[in-house]
Amino acid sequence: MAEPLRGRAGVAFSRLGALALITVVVGLLPWLSGRDPALSVLRALSAEQEPTPEALAAVRRQLGLDAGPVDMLTGWLSGLLRGDLGRSWINGAEVLPAVLSGLGVSLTLMVAALVVAFLVSSALCLPVLLRGARDGAAGGTGAAGAALAALPEFLLAAVLLVTLSVWLGWFPPYGWDGPHHLVLPALALGVPAGAVLGTLFADALPAVLQEPWVGVWRSWGCGRSVLVRGVLRRALPPLLPQAGLVVVGLTGGAVAVEAVFAIPGIGRTALGAARAQDVPMLQGCVLALVLLGLVAGAAVGLVRRRMLGPALRDAALSLPAQSRWEPNRWHVVVPAASVTLTAAVIGWGLTRDPLRIDPVARLGSPSWAHPLGTDGLGRDVLARVAHGAPATVGVAAAVCVCSYVIAVAIGFLPGFARGAAEAANAVPPVIAGILVAAVLGPGTFGASLAVALVSWPALAAHAAALVEQTRASTHIKAHRALGGTPSRIELRHVLPAVADPVARNAVLRLPGIALALASLGFLGLGTQPPAPEWGLMLAESLPYVERAPFAALSPAVMLLLVAVFTMSLSALLSSGWRPDRVVRGNRRRATVSTRD
Known part of the structure; x- marks a missing residue:
């Protein structure tokens, strides 16, 4: 009780x-x-x-x-x-x-x-x-x-x-x-x-x-x-x-x-x-x-x-472990196809100038000169989509790495980590972005800081749970009994047990961080014009969506591909899927087929 x-x-x-x-x-x-x-x-x-x-x-x-x-x-x-x-x-x-x-x-x-x-x-x-x-x-x-x-x-x-x-x-x-x-x-x-x-x-x-x-x-x-x-x-x-x-x-x-x-x-x-x-x-x-x-x-x-x-009411009621499922080929094909399509679009668009203004071609339909059309200023949409990837996905990767490092460090203070997670749950990224914009002004750094402020506590709570679980394990108690120093035990045994699972959790959160940054850019709190960024491009194209729908749909499709990749990768990793298992399974099937 x-x-x-x-x-x-x-x-x-x-x-x-x-x-x-x-x-x-x-x-x-x-x-x-x-x-x-x-x-x-x-x-x-x-x-x-x-x-x-x-x-x-x-x-x-x-x-x-x-x-x-x-x-x-x-x-x-x-x-x-x-x-x-x-x-x-x-x-x-x-x-x-x-x-x-x-x-x-x-x-x-x-x-x-x-x-x-x-x-x-x-x-x-x-x-x-x-x-x-x-x-x-x-x-x-x-x-x-x-x-x-x-x-x-x-x-x-x-x-x-x-x-x-x-x-x-x-x-x-x-x-x-x-x-x-x-x-x-x-x-x-x-x-x-x-x-x-x-x-x-x-x-x-x-x-x-x-x-x-x-x-x-x-x-x-x-x-x-x-x-x-x-x-x-x-x-x-x-x-x-x-x-x-x-x-x-x-x-x-x-x-x-x-x-x-x-x-x-x-x-x-x-x-x-x-x-x-x-x-x-x-x-x-x-x-x-x-x-x-x-x-x-x-x-x-x-x-x-x-x-x-x-x-x-006072019992710890929880569900039993969920039944595991084996992913089929479509669970691998979908994320691979989304990554391939995204890479093709970015590679094609990086050869173009995202800031070149052509007033004559403004709000143009897709053509050979502009495969995805042009925006309200006559800028090539394909070029802006490609050059906007680093501002969306690249910055998200940097935020993810910083959040991971902070989370692992804070996770060794379990009580503080749980309180920080509760605080982060009370503040969605958009509200954090509004607060940071009021202090620092809108911009890429402010948006990154806002998303990081609500990203690392959840990872820290995960790390804290793993730290407590590892410290209570039998082999850690044995190391203490044998005279191991606390610093050596923490660095050589507890940290490796925590770092890998939290890293996988951080990878799963990477596309979500990218979408959060895009939402702040869409609201005008992130990357500022004329720099290309997917959320900002979507916001800039909405007033002209009736005349140039491709200008608004192109960044929306890129964000949708990121969302699909998130869903597929999360499902694969949650199921315990590993690429090496698929390779070994294919080799076994090939061997059986050859023998037959």
Whole structure:
């Protein structure tokens, strides 16, 4: 009883610590940014007034920018406790009403997205569940579910905008005026989340259906509906923590989706405030987004405890090991084909100039001179796609390596690593990107730092678990008994056992880091024009998507190839597949065939 209580107390403490840390960072944004917004505020309030030193000093006193960081934080926290988030630096309006208005819109969108997620996950899981309840056999969701789960929200939003709105005209492309404006944003936000939940649940079903009680219930003549309810009650609670992460991730995905469809939600408001350096508005929006994510995670935890009931509430309930599957040739062909196609496009485009402007050829269709067409400035899309690969995938590799090194080092402090992982789960990459952009300004370094801040803690938590497991093993205890020094044991025995599994985990996260960087570039928080970057190219081409669809679809297809590669590689490595096993298997089959 004491151990589960300690675990729950640790989780609650880490969440409160994460909230306190984020609140302090948000409260110190005016001081951390290091910028003097007095001139911008003066021009916004009175365009005719001369920016004399006296006028600028008066604006600084009015905004409280002449105070130190401690006074600034204390004043903001006292106002926060009174329900006063200050006034906008741009238009002078109160921040709290704008935050509440945007929060209402975002909550409506997220509820609709959760409905879509439930429908998608049900469509993926119900056939598997019903078939397993009938005959005890269950399979996964297949390639379709895994591919949808790998799609980033901003990419799916762009594809839906091009196909269902621009080409087919079924739904309005922008705005927020009635239920018909809610359909495309809810699909873009809910389909990937539902695919993730459906894939997790379908992958857990084989282990549940192989438990002895299922066979006993079936032999007693229990109907399919009774078996389905029992399997649901057994399979759902262990998966709810991961489902909570998916729900928390909706807060970050809502920022990009609201930006694509011009929805006046709190995510788009925060993005606009970051770009305009309206720090009070940004503080209120980011704090509301973080609180929304923490409340969603706590609500999922409460539902899990409710489903377990008093008897199992303090028990460590977990699923048995999932049944392993052997990948067929398509699980190898798909990632190989995606890598080959990506390499061919990049190799062809690297021979072209990505910055050459040809006004006569702007928004041109694909031709021999421009195989993928041209963008709004007449620049060759193929060249920009190829030269944008280092800015997307290359920077992601550097971030991945740095995150891996930091994670392995921090993993030797297990308590700190778990708290850092909780803090990272509360802040999606988009929100971290907004905060970093407010401090450092938008750019490649700021986007890389933002993604790294939320990437290494998860790897560190993995490393911490391995460190604890290795330190408790028998051979480590034997080395201690034989007089081995702690430093020698840690370096010669613990570190090798941790480094390899965490490295494989980091490789699996590499495409996800690339997609996170692309999402920040799409929102204008990453690489800045005129440098080519896939997310930035997609954002630049969306206004001209009706006249030049290839300019928007080309970077979208490249990102989609990265997502497909992520899905295939993750499935292969999770199954325990190794290339040398395939080679040995082929040799054995060839030998048998020769003998026959």
